[in-house]
Each structure stands twice: as C-alpha cells, then as structure tokens.
Amino acid sequence: MTIAPTSSSTTSPSSRWARFRSSYLLYSFKRDWIAQVCFAVFVLLVAAAILAPWLASMNPYDLAQIRILDSELPPFWIDGSDPQYLLGTDAQGRDLLSTILYGARVSLIIGFGAVMLQALLGVTFGLLAGYLGGRVDAFLMRMADIQLSFSTLMVAIIVGAVIKATFGGAVYSEYAVFILVLIIGLAEWPQYARTVRASVLAERSKEYVDAARVMGFRAKRIMFRHILPNTLSPIFVISTVQIANAIISEAALSFLGLGMPETQPSLGSLIKSGFDYLQSGSWWITLIPGAVLIVLVLVINLLGDWLRDVMNPRLYKG
C-alpha cells in the first residue's frame, strides 16, 4: 500500500462514488426535503410495482383466483368490507390492491419503454439536425414542428386508432404494451430532438469540436463521443418530465379504449373500467387507482422540477 487510505476517498477523482458523494447534486438533495420525500415515494412505488407478483395477495391475470361473488366490495374503512381485500374489489371480483400493483407495473414499463424509444429517436435526430445542419436540419425540424403543432396526445390517438382499425381489437390488445410504447415513443420524439438540437448548436462552435475535427475524426464519432456527453444534462432533465408525460399519455389512451385491455390492466384501464361503476356508488374502483396515478406522476414531476433547478441546464429556446 503506497497510497494513504485517508486521502484516496476525498481527492481521488477516478472514483465515481467519491465524485458523486462530493457532488452538488447530492448536496442539494440532502438540503431539500421535498425532493427526498418525492424520491422516497417514487422508489417505494417502483419497488412495489417490481415486486408485485410477491406482494399481491392474488394474481389478477389468473381467472381461477377470481371470485365473482366478491365483486364491488368496499375498502376496509367502509362497512361491508372483507378484511381479505384491503382496498376492496373491482366489478369482476379482483382484489383492488393486487390489480393496482400489477397496473402500476404495466404503467411504469410502458412509461420507461416509451421514453427510451423517444430518447433514441429524438437524440439521434437532434444530433443529426444540429451537427449536419442544412437540408437535414430543415427537414427534421419541419417534421418536428408539424408534429408538435398537432399535440403529442392527438398524434398518439390517431396512430392508435389507425393501428386498431388495421389489425383489429384482438391483435391490438394482445400486443398492447409494444403498441403503446411505439405510439407514445413516436408521438413525443420532437421534444427530445428540439432540446438536443439546441444544445448541439451551442456546442458545435466550441473549440473542442474544432479540435476533434482537425484531428480527423469522423462525424459519427464527434457527434456521439464528443458532443453527446456535453448535452446530457438537458436530456436528463427532460427525461424525468417525459416519463411523467408518457405515463399520463398511456393512461389517457387506455381510458379511451386505445390502450391496455381490461384483462391486463394498467392504471389507466383500471380507471376506465371503474368509471362505469361511479354512478352506482362504487367510487373506489376508479378513484383509488386514480389517486395512485396522480401520486406517481406528481412525484416524478416534482423530482423533474428539482433536477431542473439543481442542474440548471441551459434549456435553449427554439
């Protein structure tokens, strides 16, 4: 041992963990209780969704476990409830807590999947438009403008409707997860493309890019290895908000009947199926999944707000 152990943890810049521990990000996180609460709730919800098969008392996808006689039972604090079903049951006799856990899982999978697709498309197109400029730039940004002027939800609804009309309802519900990821991913890429393009335009004129070009690197290498890492913080910030948006979009599509089927519900389709029973007094079937959805989206949005303040990326307009 030649290096003193005391100095390595504070001065060594090579250790990522040490760098993280002394970062401004962690420092401001420790001082912001709203961010801590949001992060805790978010981790809790994600963990509950991932562990759904072990946490849930029944598997809502398994028809054999469903007892139709137990349908529309209220949650535990209302008279007439069954202690077996903590949050009551839905119209088909499924335990609401279990369906919510499974539903949150589906919603999160689609949310993250759609954002990954958006990021892939948006970052690639944004880099190409910003770095190459000229006709490529004009074409891609015009496409993004047109698509954005239609609003992302509108595009998603139209694409969903066309896919449903083409392949029919049965195929649509079988591959609903993939279709939803595709629809929401395709509908929202312009958000990423615009942000990335704006940052690339600012980075492109810097000296390190000139240096890389003089050294004879190819455009692809300069774009992905040199410019991309410097545009990561705005990407990171909008990703948070985009996940929240994707989850809302999925819920909206499911509510319109263009999303997850009732046999494999997401939070949105749970709300949809419960809505029909609102007038008959069974408010919990729709409002409890609704509350979970709101909390999930709210904590992600609040975390996004906090990240935006801390990382303070220059979210270029345009």
Add this chain to the structure above:
Amino acid sequence: MIAFLIKRLFHAFLVMFIISVISFAIQDNLGDPIQQMVGQSVPDSERAELREELGLNDPFMVQYLRFAKNAMHFDFGYSYFYGEPTIEVVLRHLPATLELVFATTVLIMLFSVPIGVYSAIKPRSPLSRLFMGVSIVGISIPVFLTAIVLIQIFAIGVQFTPFPVDTGWGSWLNGLLSTDGGMPAYGRGDVVHVVGTWSTNFASLEGLSYLVLPSISLASIMLPLFIRLIRAEMLEVLQSDYVKFAKAKGISMRRIYFVHALKNTMLPVITVGGVQIGTLVAYTILTETVFQWPGVGLMFLDAIERSDIPLIVTYLMIVGLIFVITNTLVDLIYGLVNPTVKLTGKPA
C-alpha cells in the same frame, strides 16, 4: 411582410398536403367500400365490376388526386354508420365542441393572467407559492381524472361523517365536508337553436350549468401551463432594462406592471396559446368521453369503435384544417404585434 405572409401560407398548404396524404392513405388501406355497399350474397364478378366502376383499381396518384379534388369541396363521402355525408355529421357535432373550447378559453384567460402576474410580482409571497404548488399538482392530474373527481363531488355528491352526527356542531362540520351533488354531468341538456346546425348552451342558465363541469375539467389541464408561462415571461420582463429605466423615472409600479411589462409578457403567450389549441382539441376527446358531450371528439371515438373510416378521415381533415388556420393566424398576429420578429426568416 408580404414575403412573410407568402412563406406562412406556403407552410400552411404544405401541412394540409401532408395531412391529406396521410388521411388518404388511411382511407385507401383501411376498410373496403365495396364491402360496405353490397351484401354478402353479391357475387365476386359484380364486386369486381363495381370496383372498376368506382375507380378503386386506378393508380394511387389518380385516386389521391380524386380524393383531393373532392376534399376541396368538403366532399369526403358517406359515413358507414350514419348513412349521410360525413361533412354533415361533423358539422352537426362541431358547435358543441367549439362552445366547450370557447368556455374553456374564457376560463383560462380570466384566471391565468391575474394569477400569473401576481406570482411574478410577488414571487416569494405565500399565496404565489400556493399557486405554484397547486399548478404542479394540476399538471400532474390527467384531465379525465379531474373530470371524474368533479363528477363524484358535484354531480353524485360526497358524504363525509368524521364528526359525531347527533351533535349540532358535528352535523354542521359534516355538512361542510359533504356535497349534495346534482350538477349536470351528462350531455348538453336543453340547447337553444340558433342557426343551421348551431344550437347553443349559452342562451339559458340551465344550458350554462351543463357547461360548468366539462369546461372546468378542460381548463384544469391548460390553466397551470399558462400560469407558469405568464409568470416565467413576466419575471424575465421585470428584469429587463426598460423596466428598470421606467422605475428610475419614477413611474408608478402599477403602471409599469400593467402597461409596460404585461404587454411584452403577452407576446410569447400568444404563440404558445396558438400551439396549445391543438392540445386543447386532443383533450376535448377525453373530456367529451367522460361527460358524454356530443361533440366531434366523442363522435371521433365512436367512429374508431365502429371502424367508420370516412368519418375518421373527415375528422382528421377538418381538425387539421382548424389547426393549420389557427397556427397560421397566430404566426401572422405575432409578426404584426412584435416588430422585432424577423419577417422573412424564422420568427425569433
């Protein structure tokens, strides 16, 4: 200015062209008009004959040109479900949606400007913080969920009894927490016929009461966005040199805020507002579904359920046209009111 106008118009035509190509591709690939027109018993030879007669075997371009020519005359064929020209079906449903959007816009303008300006002038006051907090909650609640909660509270009614019912103060507090419901939350109610296909909800108090919950739901999603936007722009304007100069000249703060700063705050709000019209139309689909509001959004969703392709295509074209017209108008107005915009190039 002329160059700017021409450029904008060209852009508008390009967008309409793309929309029409997409719409035509949908119509061409989905649904078989022959299937819809004739029964099961008609032999294949007659089907083929009809196909030839209707020009369905023509090349794509020929068919597209025919489609575009008819579209210029707003002729999109007949709806499978209603059995009448689709444009008439759309026009019949359009006033309901436009009235809903109008009521929502009025609500947004009434509330977003005062709240946004207030939270920019006093960014540290508790009330501003409350507005900002509520607005991020508002953004996080999907519009259909707001609608459902409003229905539960104001149409169905909520009975909370956390306090003892038999005491006077207890039942009074319980009464405060409970609502009777009774607000209309289904359809448009009785409407007053105005002219053509336009019947209005604005003519009677009863008609207006049907508008309350849907328009509040629809406004709830846009209002936070506008409040945050107006606040951000106003904060930026208040930092600018001309505001500092006006302060130094000793002009009253009221005049600076509402005459000097507000004018320049509203410029970006116009552009964003124009773009948001698209979002608003998308959200009417959700709102109309929840409240069974008989507008174009509900009609579109029903058309998807019934695979009524001509009606879907007509909706796309008409909504596309509305988007393009509003976006172009907004751009032109922005160019007119903002002298710093580079008229021939991209708007700054």
